[in-house]
Amino acid sequence: MGHLSNRNIIIGVSGGIAAYKAAELVRLLRREGAIVRVIMSRGALAFITPLSMQALSGNPVHTELLDEDAEMGMGHIELARWADMLILAPATADVIARLAQGRADDLLTTVALATTAPLYVAPAMNQNMWLNPATATNIATLTERGITVVGPIAGDQACGDNGPGRLLEPVEMLAAITNRLPARPLGGKRVVITAGPTREALDPVRYLSNHSSGKMGFALAGAAAEAGAEVVLITGPVALESPDHISRVDVESAQEMLAAVMDAVSSGTDIFIAAAAVADYRPISVEAQKIKKTESELSLALVRNPDILKTVANATNRPPLVIGFAAETHQVAQHANLKLVTKSLDAIVANDVSRSDIGFNSDYNAVALFTALGSEITLEGSKRVVAESLIAAFTEMLESKATNIMGTTNG
Numbered sequence: 589m590g591h592l593s594n595r596n597i598i599i600g601v602s603g604g605i606a607a608y609k610a611a612e613l614v615r616l617l618r619r620e621g622a623i624v625r626v627i628m629s630r631g632a633l634a635f636i637t638p639l640s641m642q643a644l645s646g647n648p649v650h651t652e653l654l655d656e657d658a659e660m661g662m663g664h665i666e667l668a669r670w671a672d673m674l675i676l677a678p679a680t681a682d683v684i685a686r687l688a689q690g691r692a693d694d695l696l697t698t699v700a701l702a703t704t705a706p707l708y709v710a711p712a713m714n715q716n717m718w719l720n721p722a723t724a725t726n727i728a729t730l731t732e733r734g735i736t737v738v739g740p741i742a743g744d745q746a747c748g749d750n751g752p753g754r755l756l757e758p759v760e761m762l763a764a765i766t767n768r769l770p771a772r773p774l775g776g777k778r779v780v781i782t783a784g785p786t787r788e789a790l791d792p793v794r795y796l797s798n799h800s801s802g803k804m805g806f807a808l809a810g811a812a813a814e815a816g817a818e819v820v821l822i823t824g825p826v827a828l829e830s831p832d833h834i835s836r837v838d839v840e841s842a843q844e845m846l847a848a849v850m851d852a853v854s855s856g857t858d859i860f861i862a863a864a865a866v867a868d869y870r871p872i873s874v875e876a877q878k879i880k881k882t883e884s885e886l887s888l889a890l891v892r893n894p895d896i897l898k899t900v901a902n903a904t905n906r907p908p909l910v911i912g913f914a915a916e917t918h919q920v921a922q923h924a925n926l927k928l929v930t931k932s933l934d935a936i937v938a939n940d941v942s943r944s945d946i947g948f949n950s951d952y953n954a955v956a957l958f959t960a961l962g963s964e965i966t967l968e969g970s971k972r973v974v975a976e977s978l979i980a981a982f983t984e985m986l987e988s989k990a991t992n993i994m995g996t997t998n999g
Contacts, residue, residue, distance in 0.1 A: 591771060591775060591816075592620040593620065593818065594813050594814075594816060594832075595623070596670050596672040597673045597674075598624075598673070599677060600626075600627045600675065600677070601626060601636070601641070601677065602629045602631060602679055602680045603635065604678045606678040606755035607635040607678060608635065611636060612758040613761055615644050616759065617762070620766075621818075624647065626638075626641040626645050626647070627650045627695055627699060628651050629696050650667065651695065664698045667699050668703035668704075672705055672706075673708065673765075674706070674708070675710065676707070676709045676710065677708075679712065680712065681717045684709065684726050684730065709736070710755055711737065715752050715753045718753035719752065738756060738761060738765065739760075740753050741754050742754060774812060774979070777817045778856060778858050779809075779817040779818070779858065780857045781805055781808050781809050781819065781822070782862050782866070782896065783808075784864055785797045785865050786840065786842045786844075786865075786867045786893075787825055787867075789840075789841070790874065791874065794879065800915075801827075803950075804863050804974075805821070805864060806823070807972050811972070811975040811976045811978070811979040812859075820835045820837065822864075823837070824845065837852070841870065842867055845866060846899065849899075853900055853903065853905060854905060858907060859908070859910075860910050860911065861911045862911065862913060863913045863937075864913075866893065869891065869893060871890060872889040872890060897931055898931045901933055909935075912933045912936040913939075915938075915939060915941045916938060916940060916941065917940065920939070920956070924958055935960065936957075937956070937978060938957075951971055952968075952970055953967075953968070954968040954974075955967050
């Protein structure tokens with residue numbers, strides 16, 4: 589998986605005999621890791637069934653402009669906003685003409701007009717229709733507007749003619765589209781991220797925990813997915829919606845998080861980011877019944893929790909890049925650099941959680957990134973912006989490490 593991994597792609601199918609090829613295109617896109625939805629014109633329904641496209645895409649097929657099930661009743665706008673890319677295949681002479689005129693008289697053309705996503709048009713029609721000056725003018729209009737036209741090719745046609753106007757084969761369409769897309773920096777990479785707090789049970793109703801909201805870890809997961817990575821997010825108890833295009837694993841305790849992390853890392857990981865605020869200690873035993881209040885003081889016996897970050901950094905299948913987080917209240921740089929060395933990390937992200945404006949539960953953050961090579965980068969802004977900058981920095985570190993390894997091997 590690479591260019592298309594985690595991309596939201598709409599396939600618009602118009603009414604032509606070549607509509608059957610759209611089914612194979614959907615299958616190929618999903619194999620490449622894309623999330624696919626299908627819009628079918630009324631004409632397309634005569635050539636291929638919505639049930640077939642639903643089975644291949646894994647999503648309901650959209651056919652009507654007015655959708656009572658859509659949020660606010662405006663399904664076309666939701667689809668237009670959802671799409672990272674819109675591919676019209678096959679695009680008949682009629683739909684090409686309507687696109688050139690800016691018409692929005694069905695769901696397919698309305699979404700095409702409403703979306704800001706890149707639009708690809710794959711024409712399919714009789715050779716005389718393709719060679720007609722009106723079609724040539726319409727194609728030129730679409731091209732001038734920045735719409736990419738892929739195909740058609742010459743060949744045998746359903747009407748018995750042989751000439752230009754034949755829809756590209758699905759494999760050729762896929763290649764034509766992916767060759768025009770810029771590579772995403774983490775395409776084909778796997779990133780495992782921990783987020784949120786852990787809860788260490790005292791009894792059936794009480795636990796030890798901390799104030800971590802998980803917002804930074806979730807922002808990192810979203811940024812990594814946007815960069816094209818396959819993301820596994822292992823999170824403690826938080827009240828957050830999962831970012832798009834990630835696999836989420838929910839845990840409670842530090843021991844559960846360690847087990848989930850080692851399981852995820854064992855499947856092969858390029859970057860491990862430990863953004864969770866894992867409890868350092870847990871009760872040595874958990875009471876079976878609720879601890880009752882008494883007049884005397886209560887003493888708790890605690891035992892050290894496993895050090896998840898250090899365990900991953902020293903594992904035999906250690907990911908190429910292991911990143912830690914240090915939430916400190918004083919001497920931030922000193923404590924962060926000590927963890928960087930003692931835990932054998934490639935980098936550590938430190939922040940001062942004593943500040944109410946950037947600490948736990950805040951939507952903003954100010955961090956310092958320290959690397960094993962001695963560099964330091966300071967970042968500040970919304971957690972989303974900081975996350976995007978950190979993922980960009982981690983990507984550069986991963987590429988640099990890979991380059992150094994290749995240089996050493998070749999040398």
